[in-house]
Amino acid sequence: MMQDLRGMAVELQMNTVMPESLFEELKRYVGFGADDEQALRMLHPVARPHFDRISEVFYQRILEHEAARKALVEGESMVGRLRHTLVAWMDKLLTGPWNQEYYEVRARIGRKHVDIALPQHYMFGAMNVLRQELNALIDTSFIADAGQLRNVRLALGKILDLELAIMLHTYREDLLSQQARSERLSTFGQLVGSIGHELRNPLGVIESSLYILRGRVAAGDERATKHVDRIAEQVGIANTIISDLLDMIRDKPLISEAVRLRDVVEAAALQLHLPLGLEPLAHLPAVRGDPSQLRQVFVNLLQNAQQAAGPIAAVTLDAQSAPAEVVVGISDNGPGVDPSVRTRLFEPLVTTRQKGIGLGLALVKRIVERHGGSVAYEPRGKGARFVVRLPRSEP
Secondary structure, X not given: OHHHHHHHHHHXXXXXXXXXXXXXXXXXXXXXXXXXXXXXXXXXXXXXXXXHHXXXXXXXXXXXXXXXXXXXXXXXXXXXXHHHHHHHHHHHHHHOOOOHHHHHHHHHHHHHHHHOOOOHHHHHHHHHHHHHHHHHHHHHHOOOOHHHHHHHHHHHHHHHHHHHHHHHHHHHHHHHHHHHHHHHHHHHHHHHHHHHHHHHHHHHHHHHHHHHHHHHOOOOOHHHHHHHHHHHHHHHHHHHHHHHHHHHHOOOOOOOEEEOHHHHHHHHHHHOOOOOOOHHHOOOOOEEEOHHHHHHHHHHHHHHHHHHHXXXXXXXXXXXXXXXXXXXXXXEOOOOOOHHHHHHOOOOOOOOOOOOOOOHHHHHHHHHHHOOOEEEEEEOOOOEEEEEEEEEOOO
16 A cells, blocks of 8 residues: 555656746747757857957947947947956857756846846847857858758757847836836835824924933932833834934935945944944945935944844955946855745835834845945845945045
8 A cells, every 4th residue: 555655756756747847938930959059069169269340349339339439438438348257148048958047047137127227129130140140150151061050040049039039028027017016116105204204393392301300300210211211212213214214205405415335334344333343345436425314324324233243243354446436345154044035125114124114125125226336135045135336436
């Protein structure tokens, strides 16, 4: 009987069909198979010596087109770095393996296009440049064997079509997600604006009453004094929450001045009584911005790292400067961020803490973006790392 049951279990397991991934479905749809993989690997040694030249042609075409050139956020200074990236991209295109990891890496490109607001018709034009250049190599290299030429051409067409499909799919997903987030923020802003101002009135009354009560509490009545202090403390917390909520929805004027991030981060660490090694920030160039609001960015990030790391807090900084930006990383040795909330980490009211209300990171994102920068979470082996990028101040 037991043998029969085991046999049935094994048979059931063998007959269970794993759901097809999107990438597998796309490969099946365009007919991309083992023969195409072999053909692309055959093309690789022929095309590899030309990758640098093709990358030059690719970005020269972009620089000649004014609207497409604007997508390069750092302008021509960015092209050198991107050319190396494109060479690596072509190398992977022709060598694979064309598996789920390949799909995930390629999907990031579509998401990046949403981040920089790149219209997708430019992507089709750019892909056509690669198609033309690689097809020209195929025509000259495989001219002696018409069958082989046809197979390699077909394989290249399929893989480039797969690349476009992956980028378009992730672009659409992220764009829809971004639009939904904007709609939620709009509704959130209207609600916060009305509730925040209404709550200010009763809190003002409580503060006035506390001021009067303090003068009437008998000297030496420690119990009464303790409760008055606790009420004042909670009123202060409520006021801070309301201020953060209102800061989320209004455009406070930015003071624009040259700011040393070392001074800003040092002030944030002192506010939190957090011992922190500031050496990585010592030689950073200045950024342009509002020192008060930038200090709030680092107060929120350092406080999150401090709370995540717990009593034995290990919070560290790293920094680097690029031609157009300054990068500061804040790391901790806590448990990291749950994968289920990573994609919504910077949305209001999203939090992983029991007593948090999820405004800190949303406010960080808003302030940094108003300064023309970006903030991102980077998972690590252990702990969390948040990276802030800010434009350098013009000399």
